[in-house]
Amino acid sequence: MDTRPFRSVLYIPGSKERGLEKARGLATDAIIFDLEDAVAAGEKSSARSLLAQTLATADYGPRAKIVRINGFDTDWAEADLEVIAAARPEAILLPKVGSAKDVEALARKLDARAETAETRIWAMMETPQGIINAATIAAAPRMAGFVMGTNDLAKELSCRFRADRLPLQHALQTCLVAARAQGLVAVDGVYNAFKDNEGLRDECEQGRDLGFDGKTLIHPAQLAIANEVFAPDAAAIDLAQRQIAAYQEAEAQGQGVAVVDGRIVENLHIVTARAVLARAEAIRTLQEAL
Numbered sequence: 105m106d107t108r109p110f111r112s113v114l115y116i117p118g119s120k121e122r123g124l125e126k127a128r129g130l131a132t133d134a135i136i137f138d139l140e141d142a143v144a145a146g147e148k149s150s151a152r153s154l155l156a157q158t159l160a161t162a163d164y165g166p167r168a169k170i171v172r173i174n175g176f177d178t179d180w181a182e183a184d185l186e187v188i189a190a191a192r193p194e195a196i197l198l199p200k201v202g203s204a205k206d207v208e209a210l211a212r213k214l215d216a217r218a219e220t221a222e223t224r225i226w227a228m229m230e231t232p233q234g235i236i237n238a239a240t241i242a243a244a245p246r247m248a249g250f251v252m253g254t255n256d257l258a259k260e261l262s263c264r265f266r267a268d269r270l271p272l273q274h275a276l277q278t279c280l281v282a283a284r285a286q287g288l289v290a291v292d293g294v295y296n297a298f299k300d301n302e303g304l305r306d307e308c309e310q311g312r313d314l315g316f317d318g319k320t321l322i323h324p325a326q327l328a329i330a331n332e333v334f335a336p337d338a339a340a341i342d343l344a345q346r347q348i349a350a351y352q353e354a355e356a357q358g359q360g361v362a363v364v365d366g367r368i369v370e371n372l373h374i375v376t377a378r379a380v381l382a383r384a385e386a387i388r389t390l391q392e393a394l
C-alpha cells in the first residue's frame with residue numbers, strides 16, 4: 105500500500121513567483137502548480153514559462169509535485185504540456201475530466217515523450233459527467249489520484265453552499281469509492297474562506313471521516329489544520345498498537361479474535377491498525393525531510 109502522505113495539497117498559481125519561492129519552505133505534503141483557473145488568460149504564457157523554469161531549477165524536496173495544465177478544449181493545453189514535459193513532472197493534473205477518454209488521450213501524449221515516461225495522471229473530479237464516469241476514469245491508464253473540484257461541481261450542480269456539504273455528498277462518496285477501487289489517492293476540495301479556521305477544521309474532519317487522504321488548500325495559513333486533522337492522532341496510534349499486541353496474544357493462544365476497549369478485534373482490524381502505524385511513520389519521515 106502507498107503510504108506517501110497527501111494530508112495537505114497546496115495550490116500555487118504558476119504566475120506567482122513569490123508563492124513558488126515560498127512553497128519550498130512550507131510544511132505541505134504536496135503542491136499543485138496551477139496553470140488553469142488561478143492564472144488569468146493574459147498571463148497563461150508567462151506563467152507557463154515561469155513554472156517550467158522554476159521546476160527545472162528549484163528544489164521542492166520530498167513534496168509531491170503535480171502540475172495542473174489547462175484542459176484540451178482550450179488553446180493553452182498543448183503548449184502547457186510541451187513546456188512542462190521538459191521538467192519531467194511526476195504528475196499532471198487534468199481539469200474537468202469527463203470520461204476515461206480524456207485521460208487516455210493525455211496518456212497517449214505522455215507515452216509519446218521520453219521525458220514523461222514516468223509521469224502519472226491525476227484527474228479533477230468536478231463535472232457531472234466526470235462523477236457519473238468516476239469508476240472508469242479511475243481505471244484509466246497512468247491514473248494515480250483524484251482531486252475533488254468542489255467549486256466547479258457546486259456551480260455545475262447549481263447547489264447551494266452548506267456547511268455540511270450535503271448537496272455534494274453523493275459526488276464525494278462516488279469518487280472516493282472509485283478511487284479506492286483502483287488504489288488511487290483521493291484528495292478533498294478546497295475551503296474557500298481561508299481565514300475561517302473553525303470552518304476549515306470542520307470540513308477537514310468531514311473529509312477525513314469520509315476516507316479522503318487529505319485536502320486541497322489555497323493558502324499557507326490552512327496547512328497546519330489539514331496536516332493535523334489528516335494525521336493519525338496519539339489516541340489512534342495508541343489504539344493501533346494495543347490492537348496489534350492484543351491480537352498477537354490471542355493468536356498465540358490459538359484464538360482468532362481479541363477484545364480491546366470492549367470491541368472485537370479481528371484480522372481485518374489489524375490490517376487497518378498496521379496501516380495507521382505505517383501512515384504515522386511515513387508522516388514522521390516526510391516531516392523530518394522538510
Ligand code: COA
Pocket residue numbers: 114115116117122123124126127138141142294298321322323324
Ligand atoms: N502558495 C504559496 N504561498 C502563498 C499562497 C499559496 N497558495 N497564498 C499566499 N501565499 C503567500 C503569499 O505570497 C504571502 O507571502 P509573503 O508574506 O511571505 O510575501 C503570504 O503567503 C501571505 O499571503 P496573503 O497576503 O495572506 O495572501 P494574498 O492576499 O496575497 O492571497 C489568495 C490570497 C487567496 C489570492 C492566494 O492565497 C492565492 O492565490 N491562493 C491560491 C489560489 C489558487 O491557486 N486557486 C486555484 C485552485 S482553487
Ligand code: MG
Pocket residue numbers: 141199200228230253256
Ligand atoms: Mg475547477
